[in-house]
Amino acid sequence: MNRPISTYKRVQQWAVFGRLWFLFDAKWQNPFDSAEKIAKYLAGKHKPIYHPLSDVGDHVVVINTKDIALPNKEWRYRMYYHHTGFAGGSSWTSAWELHNKDQTKVLWKAVYKACGGSLLRHNMMERLHLFPDDKIPQELMENISDHMKQLRPVPKALHEYTEEEIKNFPKVFEWPEDYVLN
Template sequence: MSSAKRVQQWATFGRMWYLFDAKWQNPFDSAEAIVKVLSGANKPIYSPRADCGDHVVVMNSFHIALPGAEWENRVYYHHTGYAKGASWTLAHQVHEKDPTMIMRRAVYSALGGFLTRHARMRRLHIFSDDQIPESILQNVNKQLQQLRQVPKRLDHYAEEEVANFPKVFDWPQDYVLNK
């Protein structure tokens, strides 16, 4: 076997490290893309029983975006194991307590109930901001593409761009909307 073939084979079977920026991303849509990488479904050698998945480092999980009124409507269930130990917590309360928990639970449920779920979850590394330890960051080889574009804030545009932006109505300068 040639050395080029060996390198290609190593790249196929070796574990890669992917970086995913969760800023302004829906965690439940992002979880499906992350699960493909964790399970190895993006590789040509994928088999449901084979453990060929890669590592995924998720950053900025504090800045996720839930659609609609999900912050008030989504409820997370937890049971302590004791009698009357059931509790339901709103998504925004869970996010205040632990910013990585919503993303972790989304990926956990997207993995399905297979025996390989816990091994795949160990290859998921979630950070609430962009401060990632150097020991993890040095392993990252590739980056997963964000599913939706991060919007640009109005105060980040230059005054010239705002002035040249096409207007729907060309109001006179002395016109006041609230008459």
Template sequence: VFQKLCSLVLCIESVGKLLVLFGQDFLREQLFSASSEKTRLDGNAPRARCGPGDCGDHVVIINTRHIAFSGNKWEQKVYSSHTGYPGGFKQVTATQLHLKDPTAIVKLAVYRMLPKNLQRRTMMQRLHLFPEDVIPEDIEKNLLQEIPQPRAVPRRLDEYTPEEIAAFPRVWTPPKDFRRK
């Protein structure tokens, strides 16, 4: 998906760690992953800060096919581009872009958060996106750490068992003579 992955093995030892993040555990518009990925890609993570040198970590994001938008944003969010030629303005919704390339939304979220300078391309080469949890063996053997999610994804009501629902503490119990209007 990104550049040539065969060159990744050569630069892992000299550049930094190879970290993994699970894409199904976050909402895209929260961008908590994009901002944490940004600090790791540009080498400004507290562990990796090394001055003016180029020392960012490689970040592997898997399951990008399973990201989520809140509300009606799959139809409302529009991604635009222009070819530079007359009539070259293109717009696609998030749904159309996600069906065409399941990694594109996460890629654009991280790309837009990176600094607008010459190092942006180098930082983006350290980002490796995969739509499912299948990743190449040379990348998998070099994974060192899983980036923890900032908060747990809440369960839906249908995922709770009846015993858990019954054991949940009641905030208010209506009186016997209570009538709903």
């Protein structure tokens, strides 16, 4: 007895097979932890139809790559190797120098490494869209259907608090009204 599939179920199935577009905000995020999460979506590992030999991944749009946060002293000590292919053409570049040249390159290299050595890596990297700030072209903005949760919360800067929030903030002790700071 074959019953027809409901319209809702049919749409749900097409959503699994279709390529969705996800938005990820990299502000204050560790690029290496973020890269593992982004690579998971690029490969399609979050879908029930995932198979290592199938190219079923989604598009990921990453904004604010200029505001990534490397742990401890990694800006200075993490080095990237590059070779031009000519004799004596090898060079090492620190993370902060690479970030100053191209503000998307550190995260791009982290995602490239997190995608593994599969032959599908090139196709996955084509579905990665990196932007140094939050300005996304309109044609990409129309495609975005969902967002990925950040791995760690972004703290508020002091100038982002209102006067009321500052006034109501719990204090360890109160200064006397007539006390003057020198």
